[in-house]
Amino acid sequence: MELSMNQRERTVPTSRWLPWHAIVVFAFLYLPIVTLIVYSFNGSGVGGFPPRDLTLNWYRQLFADDAIWTSVLNSLLVAFAAMAISLAFGIPAALALDRANFPGKALFRRLVLLPLILPGIITGLSLLMLFQAGNVKLSLLTIVLGHGTALISVATTEVFAGLQKLDRTQEEASLDLGANYWQTFWRVTLPNLRLSIIGAALLIFTLSMDEIAVSFFLIGRDNTLPLEIWGRLRRGITPEINAISTIIFIFSLAAIVTWYRLRAKAEPELIL
Amino acid sequence: MALRATRDNLATVSEPATTGATPSSASPLLDIRNVAKSFGKNVVLRNISLQVAEGEFLTILGESGSGKTTLLRIIAGFEAASSGEILMGGERLDRLPPYQRRVNTVFQHYALFPHLTVAENVGYGLRVAKLPPQEIATRVEQALDMVKMTAYSAVKPAKISGGQQQRIALARALVNRPRLLLLDEPLSALDANLRRQMQVELKSLQREVGISFVFVTHDQEEAMVMSDRIALLRMGELEQVASPREIYNRPASAYTAQFIGHTNLLSGEVKDGVAHCQSLSWRTGLRDGPGLFSLRPENIRLATGVSTGAAVRFRAKILRQAFHGATELLQVECADGLLLSIRAASRDNWSGDVDLEFSSADAVPVRASEIQQPQGKD
Incomplete structure (x- = not known):
């Protein structure tokens, strides 16, 4: 360097x-x-x-503030659940895009990206209308569903990029050595996608943690952290909010550094 | 640094057949019957029939695009033949998925698993077969010992050289004791010295373990050095299947003669058992009509002493020479303008007119090969 x-x-x-x-x-x-x-x-x-x-x-005051910590807990809950949902749907979608041929594939590939491009207000509003039509009571669950669906595209694109880089002869080698398709997926394909999946998970987690627009429409009685902060701001800025923001900043920094380290270890040539 | 294997540590040479009845030694291990393959309109293989005997080293030789890799992939199970069938030990092989075939492959770029260590790579097949850990450990150790890579067992593949990766790929395949080992141009990524060394090692390893090898290459020299038999593939069809000596000395077609080694192709007329090509004529068994003959450069000698009559003698002018180490390849021109290549002892300045001769028997009649001839290979 x-x-x-x-x-x-x-x-x-x-x-x-x-x-x-x-x-x-x-x-x-x-x-x-x-x-x-x-x-x-x-x-x-x-x-x-x-x-x-x-x-x-301000930190002392923050640690004594139950409302903030409840919202932090809610946000973590939502973020992890959204991560699970979007990965569970996004990984198979990426596999289908990479391996299968089906009519309308090109259209599907573009549509999968749509939630990422669509303004959150539109996504939030349409989900709200859907939930109301289905008579679903707004709660953390509706936020989880909202984040989960909106972020499937992140999981799909990240994992699809990983699949495109994957050396297919490795999978053939696995089949050749007696592993069936399912064993090959677990032992060769998935470990090779590890970085893409961790990357997608981190990205989904952070996007969900600071999401406001979609959450705003789908919020029930329990606040997520960004909505709690936003609510308090209307009553004026308090340094307590600075304190929680500082803590979030430090955690984000730690996540980025972890990700960078992992990547450097796996693909040293990609790091400057 | 030689690869080595003992019978007890690697392959059981004569495993009892699973069916109970021992197949007779005359029946081939692998029997490819009328296999054809096309991708859409693109015909890659036509009507391939080929047998591989137990313990044989067979090379599928061909230029790029000849279909050799496709044939290998069909045997391994990565592609399905469009028609025809493949039997192994008398049973249908082509209906089995790749993971149920007792065939293992050494891939061109080795395809080692980057997330596993060398030892884990080698033990992969044994682990998915759910062998007891103790047996896996011993067999992996023996296989690594065989390729002299024991010291690297805990290392990831990215940390070792191409030649070492090659050895690991070999160990990873052989540790499963396949009945047939497929090798897809495994030496092409190595530099020339290492490649020659590996050719010898691979051949002796194959002798020791007694497993049939099907080796794919575009390198005719490699094929000659290693093989019991060579199957020359050209544009999806088998051109000739024979031992290296036979294919070199008795090429069946003009293509074979030119692809394997250097040759002079003489096109002439046969009349009453004598072939005429410009001013040269020699005795032949061919019937009257046009004839094509292959005459190797080393079969044309400098004439000494009196003509015996058995040899065809002529005079030619040396145009140029190309140094090949032990020998020179000379370009000569006969009086009538016929150009020939001849191989002569290495000497600094060949020039002038020389008397040359060859035996009639060395002018081998060959089948004409339609479409373009390949460029002379070195």
């Missing part, structure tokens, strides 16, 4: 403003998050610059 950078500097003339440009972009991206984190430790609340008297008070 170091070496190739040096070589590039020698061969391609670069502007000396480029590093400054990079810093500005990074500042633009990360300054809001840094502000959020800093103010979660600010003794005098969200007002006042520069932040004075650092404190952990």
Whole structure:
């Protein structure tokens, strides 16, 4: 990495403003998050610059706040359930797209992507209408179903990409060595898709965790975390929200780093 | 570094037949009967009939696109023949799924499982067969020992070289004690030195384990070195099936003669048992009419002493020479303009006019091959 950078500097003339440009972009991206984190430790609340008297008070207050933690629990529940649903439907769909030939395959391939492109408001509204037509009472379950269906496309596209990279002769080798089709799927195909599936799962999990639009339509009595935060914001920003956001940020960072490590281990050549 | 196997550690050479009745040694292990294959309108194989004997090393030789890999895939069970049937030990093989055939394959790019270690790769077939762990462990160890890869058992395939992966692929197939081993150009990814070494090792390994090998290659030299018999495939049809010596010395067609080794193709007229090609004439068993003959460059010698009459003697001018190490390939022109290749001892500057001769018997009558001839292979 170091070496190739040096070589590039020698061969391609670069502007000396480029590093400054990079810093500005990074500042633009990360300054809001840094502000959020800093103010979660600010003794005098969200007002006042520069932040004075650092404190952990907001965190203490946060940990005592049952409503927030119930919503966090609800969000986790929804995210895991949505992950299970979308993977359970998405993986077979990807296999069908990769292996089977059926009429309307090209159309199916495009339609599967639709929920990803469709604005959440439309998805949410249409699901709400469907549930009301079916007389289904809104609850966490309806949110799970909403997230699950909307995110099937993520699972399908990720796993389909993984299948396209898979070396099919490995499956033939497995059959050749006496494993039947089912054994081959479990012992060869699935392990080869491990990265794609973990990637899809992480992506679905994060998308579900911060989803607002669809949830907004399908919410029953139990709040998810984003809706809880949104609800509180209407009553004004409190540093408590900064605190929970900071915690979420740290967990997201950990997830990204884990994913990156896994990938680097499996496919070192893909990592810069 | 030689591959080695002992009879007790690898294949039981004479396993009792599962049916109880021992098949007679004369019946072939594998019997391919009138197999044809087409993909849509594209005919890949036509009317292939071929037998493989117990313990035989048979090479399917052909250019790319000749259908050799398709034939291998049909035997392995990855493709279904469009027509015809395949029997193994007298029983239908082609109706079984690949995982029920006692046939194992060494794939061109080895197809090792990247998520498994070397030892896990080798033990894969035994694990899916649900053998006791103790037996799996011993057999994997023996197979790794056979290919001299014991030291790498805990390593993932990505960490070892192509030649080593090749050995693992071989061990992974042979550990299952197949009745037939299929090899799909397994040496083509190796560099020339390693390839020559592996040719010798593979051949001696096959002798020791006594399993029939069907080896697919486009390399005629490889086929000559390793095979008991060569089946030359051309555009989906069998051109000739014979031992390397016979196929080289008595090629049946112009294509065979040109594909395997260098040759001079002489097209002439036969009259009263004598073939005439421009100013050259020699005795032949062919009937009157047009005739095509293959005359190997090494069968044309520099003439010394008095003509014996048994040999055809002529004078030619040396045009150019190509150095081949131990020998030179000379291009000569006869007085009437006929161009011939001859093989001569290696010497720095061949030039001038020379007296040459060949025996009538060495001009082998061959069947004309329609459509274009392949480019001369080296």
